[in-house]
Amino acid sequence: MEIRxxxxxxxxxxxxxxxxxxxxxxxxxLAITISRPRSMQSFPDPEAANEYGRAVRAEAxxxxxxxxxxxxxxxxxxxxxxxxxxxAEEANxxxxxxxxxxxxxxxxxxxxxxxxxxxxxxxxxxSGIEPFESDLGEFIAQQLHKPPFHIVGPALNIPVEExxxxxxxxxxxxxxxxxxxxxxxxxxxxxxxxxxxxxxGITGVNMAVAETGSIINVENEGNIRMNKxxxxxxxxxxxxxKVVPTMADAMHMIRLLxxxxxxxxxxxxxxxxxxxxxSDEVDGPEELYIIILDNGRSEIYQDxxxxxxxxxxxxxxxxxxxxxxxxxxxxPYGWAYSGPMGQVxxxxxxGLEKTQDLYHACTLCGACKSICPAGIDHxxxxxxxRVQEANSDKKAAGGFIxxxxxxxxxxxxxxxxxxxxxxxxxxxxxxxxNRYAKxxxxxxxxxxxxxxxxxxxxxxxxRKTFHERWAEINKKVTSDQ
Amino acid sequence: MKTVSMFxxxxxxxxxxxxxxxxxxxxxxxxxNPVYHEEQTCCGQPAINAGYIKQAKEVAKHFIEVFxxxxxxxxPSGSCVCTxxxxxxxxxxxxPAWLARAxxxxxxxxxxxxxxxxxxxVSDLGAFYTGKxxxxxxxxxxxxxxxxxxxxxxxxxxxxxxxxxxxxxxICCGFGGEFANNYPDISEAMVKEKCENYIQSGADLLLLCExxxxxxxxxxxxRNHPDKKVMHLAQxxxxxxxxxxxxx
Numbered sequence: 197m198e199i200r201x202x203x204x205x206x207x208x209x210x211x212x213x214x215x216x217x218x219x220x221x222x223x224x225x226l227a228i229t230i231s232r233p234r235s236m237q238s239f240p241d242p243e244a245a246n247e248y249g250r251a252v253r254a255e256a257x258x259x260x261x262x263x264x265x266x267x268x269x270x271x272x273x274x275x276x277x278x279x280x281x282x283x284a285e286e287a288n289x290x291x292x293x294x295x296x297x298x299x300x301x302x303x304x305x306x307x308x309x310x311x312x313x314x315x316x317x318x319x320x321x322x323s324g325i326e327p328f329e330s331d332l333g334e335f336i337a338q339q340l341h342k343p344p345f346h347i348v349g350p351a352l353n354i355p356v357e358e359x360x361x362x363x364x365x366x367x368x369x370x371x372x373x374x375x376x377x378x379x380x381x382x383x384x385x386x387x388x389x390x391x392x393x394x395x396x397g398i399t400g401v402n403m404a405v406a407e408t409g410s411i412i413n414v415e416n417e418g419n420i421r422m423n424k425x426x427x428x429x430x431x432x433x434x435x436x437x438k439v440v441p442t443m444a445d446a447m448h449m450i451r452l453l454x455x456x457x458x459x460x461x462x463x464x465x466x467x468x469x470x471x472x473x474x475s476d477e478v479d480g481p482e483e484l485y486i487i488i489l490d491n492g493r494s495e496i497y498q499d500x501x502x503x504x505x506x507x508x509x510x511x512x513x514x515x516x517x518x519x520x521x522x523x524x525x526x527x528p529y530g531w532a533y534s535g536p537m538g539q540v541x542x543x544x545x546x547g548l549e550k551t552q553d554l555y556h557a558c559t560l561c562g563a564c565k566s567i568c569p570a571g572i573d574h575x576x577x578x579x580x581x582r583v584q585e586a587n588s589d590k591k592a593a594g595g596f597i598x599x600x601x602x603x604x605x606x607x608x609x610x611x612x613x614x615x616x617x618x619x620x621x622x623x624x625x626x627x628x629x630n631r632y633a634k635x636x637x638x639x640x641x642x643x644x645x646x647x648x649x650x651x652x653x654x655x656x657x658x659r660k661t662f663h664e665r666w667a668e669i670n671k672k673v674t675s676d677q
Numbered sequence: 678m679k680t681v682s683m684f685x686x687x688x689x690x691x692x693x694x695x696x697x698x699x700x701x702x703x704x705x706x707x708x709x710n711p712v713y714h715e716e717q718t719c720c721g722q723p724a725i726n727a728g729y730i731k732q733a734k735e736v737a738k739h740f741i742e743v744f745x746x747x748x749x750x751x752x753p754s755g756s757c758v759c760t761x762x763x764x765x766x767x768x769x770x771x772x773p774a775w776l777a778r779a780x781x782x783x784x785x786x787x788x789x790x791x792x793x794x795x796x797x798x799v800s801d802l803g804a805f806y807t808g809k810x811x812x813x814x815x816x817x818x819x820x821x822x823x824x825x826x827x828x829x830x831x832x833x834x835x836x837x838x839x840x841x842x843x844x845x846x847x848i849c850c851g852f853g854g855e856f857a858n859n860y861p862d863i864s865e866a867m868v869k870e871k872c873e874n875y876i877q878s879g880a881d882l883l884l885l886c887e888x889x890x891x892x893x894x895x896x897x898x899x900r901n902h903p904d905k906k907v908m909h910l911a912q913x914x915x916x917x918x919x920x921x922x923x924x925x
Contacts, residue, residue: 209862222870225845519849523866557860559853559867560726561816582728605724609732613739618718622691637899647861651868652896655692662690662697666713669701 197315197343200530201542204553208528217353217525227516228567231459238461239451249452250571252445253507256437260497260506263406263439264488270409274471276484284314287489291316291398291431294485295325298429300395304387306413306420307331308400309347309510310433310489312532313545316398327398328390330419332383339366345526347512347534348457353525387419397423397481401434402453402509403446404486410470411486412446414453414463421467430472430481436493437506449509452569456511496544501580505540507570512537514564514574520557529554536564536574543581548588555581615663622661629657679709682747684761684786686754687719688888696888699915700753700789706918707797711751716743722760726854730768737765741778749796750786753911754888755818761786763821788818789911790886794827801834804917810835811843811880813871813894813907815887819847828886828910835917843878845870852893868897876905883907 200207211217239245256263268278281287295303303320305311305327317327317338329338336351337344339362344350351359356374363369369382399420403412411432413420424430440446454460473480496502515521515535526534533541539558543551555578564574586602611621632640633656641649648654660668681704685697704711721736740761744750752758765779787796794800810832818824833840851857851867858864871894875883883906885891891909898905 205860205862208860212862212866225848229845229847519851519867520863523863557856557863559816559849559851559856559864561849561853562820563816563849566820579725579728582726583730584728586728586730601727602729605727605729605732608724609735612718612721612736615716615718639900645858647858647864648896650861651865651900652857652893653899654892654896657691658694660694662685662694663715665694665698666715669698670713 197312197318197532199546199550200343201546201551201554203530204528204557207530208524208557211524211527214353214525216355220353221522221525224516224522225519227459228513228563232456232513232516232567235455235459235461238455245448245452246569248448249569250507252440252449253509253570256440256445257497257503257506259441260436260439263441264436266406267404267409267439268488270407271404271411271471271486272409274409275474276409276469276471276486279485279487281487281489281491284489284491287314287433287487287491288316288319290487291433292319292323292325294429294431295320295396296323298395300325302326302328302390303396303398304328304330304390304394304419304423304427305334306397306399306415306423307334307350308398308433309344309532310400310435311398312344313435313491314433314489316433328387330387330390330423331415331417332380332419335367335383335387336362343527343530344532344534346515347510347526347537391422391426394423394427396429396431397427398431398433399423401432401438401486403449404434404439405441405443405446406439407442408470410443410468412450412466412468414450414457414466416458416460416464418465421465424467424469424481425479428482429485430469430483431485431487432469433487433489435489435491436497437508453509453511456513456567456569492545501577502544504572505544505577507572508537508541509570510537511569513567513569517563517567519559519561519563540572540574540577548581548585552585555585619661619663622657622663626657633657679749680747681709681711681749681751681792682744683711683713684717684720684744684750684752684757685713686752686757686888688892689753690718692892693888693909696753696891696909696912699909699912700751702915703789703793703802703911703918704751706802706915707793707799709797712747714743720757720760722757722764723854725760725764725768733764734768737768737779738775741765741775741782744782744786745778748785749792750782751789751792752786753789753886753909755788755815755822755824755886756889758786758788759817759821788822788824788886790828790831791822791824794830800827800830802831802914802918804835804914805837805919806835806882806913806917807837808882809839809841809878809880810882810884811841811875811878812846813843813850813875813883813885813890814847815885815890816849818886824886828884831910831914832884835914841878841880843880843883844874846874850890850893852889854889857893864893865897868893869901872897872902872905875907876902881906882913884910884913886910 236242320327329335333351345353360372367386401411402414472484521535529538539554560575611617639653689696721733724733762783769775850871851864895907
């Protein structure tokens with residue numbers, strides 16, 4: 197998958213003009229103001245349920261190394277094969293080699309963010325192995341060569357007419373239609389055929405249970421179940437942080453995941469695999485490979501602040517909660533993960549230099565943090581990245597931002613730590629700031645804040661600041677009183 | 678008489694001093710003695726948000742020295758209060774003596790409407806206004822401080838005022854300090870929607886408790902809908918309380 201995080205501003209500008217997106221995105225906040233609270237209310241005590249979930253994630257992340265070892269031991273005992281991959285390249289190479297070894301022509305896939313992160317589809321395709329996405333939205337996005345617009349609904353923004361044309365061209369549909377049932381049926385027929393002759397199915401993992409060595413997938417379409425039950429070989433790929441201590445923990449996190457993801461109490465399908473088909477069983481894969489992918493996470497784990505990002509359960513609630521996402525949609529974030537989730541994860545996985553806009557394009561409104569079932573403090577993470585960015589400023593050679601900002605804040609610190617210097621700075625700046633002021637308002641652009649003035653005026657700097665007024669209001673009141 | 682220390686944010690000091698004056702008058706009318714330390718400047722929020730914590734630390738220490746001895750510190754800005762309450766202890770976590778002072782200060786710092794309703798126990802200021810009022814829930818006041826009922830109580834108790842619901846009142850207006858300037862396209866889309874929701878609410882006045890949001894929403898209205906009014910709650914209340922003389 198192409199990484200376009202550096203084109204954030206450019207893509208956002210384009211997306212802001214997309215009327216269709218606007219229409220869809222304008223109702224998205226209702227998911228947070230109406231449907232999520234409604235589904236959370238089905239807990240006897242919603243806040244306690246949230247707290248429990250946050251505690252599970254905190255414990256799972258803190259104990260990740262030990263839990264992964266426990267998971268491996270139990271999954272092996274169940275008959276699964278465990279593959280540890282340090283990097284995305286290693287994981288991709290494993291899947292590719294396995295497919296080649298077994299003479300596989302094509303694979304089907306359940307929707308998985310981790311394979312988006314790895315860029316697995318591109319790798320398979322380049323070697324002539326066709327990957328078929330089997331989640332309806334992901335199937336559409338894949339055929340259109342578009343990144344996911346939304347983590348849960350990757351093609352939510354695609355007009356139905358476009359989908360109809362696409363299915364005629366790529367999925368053997370005969371007649372154009374805008375009926376969603378007919379469209380779904382066409383995709384189903386097309387993909388069912390792939391499942392019938394399937395040799396290898398690939399899925400992600402929502403949770404891996406350490407105490408039982410089981411992997412769990414949550415879905416609404418049943419396609420993941422087909423990916424797991426149809427082929428001889430099942431490959432399920434998880435990142436390190438998917439592991440949770442107990443089955444009870446996993447069950448609670450699933451209840452939270454579904455409510456936060458789609459406003460459901462439970463999704464239509466939840467499948468739990470503990471190993472491949474046993475000798476006395478009639479269905480299931482003969483071989484189950486579980487790839488445990490690091491891809492930078494063990495390094496993230498070493499940093500106690502950055503580690504908080506690993507709490508994320510990919511529910512996507514933060515996307516609907518984010519006022520910025522609800523204006524620009526998923527494309528500007530430029531990679532697998534979008535919205536606040538992507539703003540937290542992408543800088544850690546791709547590096548701060550490539551993702552500057554992601555941790556800056558935020559008003560720190562805290563809506564994401566307030567609903568996160570995993571207990572992530574997104575704004576705190578962004579400030580943490582900004583601190584690291586500012587520190588890199590000092591390293592003239594290795595730094596990636598201009599020294600201008602550092603100089604500005606040095607000067608600002610000087611002016612702010614003594615009131616006489618503050619007042620002096622005000623007196624100096626006022627005529628300059630107010631040079632275009634008219635009737636107490638500035639409506640002409642002042643550099644270097646032209647962004648502000650594009651659509652806004654600013655009150656002129658006060659003829660008398662509050663400091664200056666205070667001297668008049670009450671000369672007797674002093675700071676000693 | 679109870680003494681309360683006014684923490685007037687830099688945005689108010691420089692661009693909106695009327696709000697500072699209204700804060701002073703309101704507190705006086707409530708029977709407390711408002712004091713103002715002239716040594717105060719800015720809380721340091723811009724540097725914290727930009728990641729320049731070394732500079733922010735020094736500014737925080739200056740603030741703590743200025744306000745350190747006060748019994749109660751009150752500010753007409755929720756985000757600046759959040760800076761003092763939540764960011765100072767984080768900034769100074771590796772300096773135990775300063776950390777103790779910061780944590781001590783955090784417990785004594787209040788947003789204005791919160792102080793009036795929760796500490797002074799007043800929710801009716803005897804104010805009059807004829808018209809429809811909407812309220813914008815500023816992010817740091819609502820989600821940062823958990824303050825929402827307090828300002829609404831003060832508004833609903835204004836005689837003659839009709840408090841109307843505004844769609845998505847709790848969604849950010851698109852200010853975000855540096856954000857408004859650095860991402861003008863996104864910020865514009867956000868403030869535009871905020872103002873459309875205000876206009877659709879049928880209110881003829883929008884109230885809020887955050888100077889940053891006031892600059893943003895007010896700046897947008899001034900440019901695009903000059904007939905629509907937005908005001909800081911302190912200034913509104915101070916104007917809406919009948920003059921009883923003897924006030925400075």
